Each structure stands twice: as C-alpha cells, then as structure tokens.
Amino acid sequence: MVEPVSRVKNSKGRAQTTYDTETRAILRGVIASADPKAVARYSQTGHPCTHQIVQRGGEAAKPGDRLVHGHAHYYILGVDNVAAMGVATIYYAEERLDLDDGSEL
Secondary structure: OEEOEEEEEOOOOOEEEEEOOOOOEOOOEEEEEOOHHHHHHHOEOOEOOOEEEEEEOOOOOOOOOEEEEOOEEEEEEEEEEEOOOOOEEEEEEEEEOOOOOOOEO
16 A cells, blocks of 8 residues: 655654555555665665565656555655556665554654
8 A cells, every 4th residue: 555655844843754544545566676776776875775566557656655565664765657658667665664553754
C-alpha cells in the first residue's frame, strides 16, 4: 500500500513528516534487491537504495512516499517512468526497519 507523505509544522513551528494512513492506495508490483547501478544513482546520505520495485502502468507513488507490505516499510527515493509512456514504473526504495508503528519517518 502507498502512504502519501505530508510535511506540516508542529506546535513549535518545526517541520514534521507524517504519512496519510487513511487514504492508502494499492500498488501491485514485484520487489527485488537493488542492482549496483541503482544503488549508485539513487542512494542519498543516510538513505541507501536497497530495493527496486517494478509496477505495471503509470506511477502510483512519488519520492518521499512510503510503501507498506505487512511489517515491511519502504521509503521511496526515486521513481523512473520507463519510456515515459506509462507502461511500467520502477521505484527505488530504502527498506526501513525502524518504522514499527507506521507513524513517522
């Protein structure tokens, strides 16, 4: 399931990242470990690219969103719309093991 990201300010005026767990969308795809080229291209400081997810059709998630599959959480680092025709989409993600309750990143 895709949980869209939203960035809001808390009561102290600091930026806070939360995920919308009410309006989840279903994403059907295939997940695999990221290849070395994807790791080099999409890894960010503190957020290494660990997985690639291939979905049939146009993009259903954007960078910053979170994918949830059972107890696994994946933070979307990048999106590649293959051939820019909406035939297939590749998501580059980091598996997060520290997100047990699904509330914040």
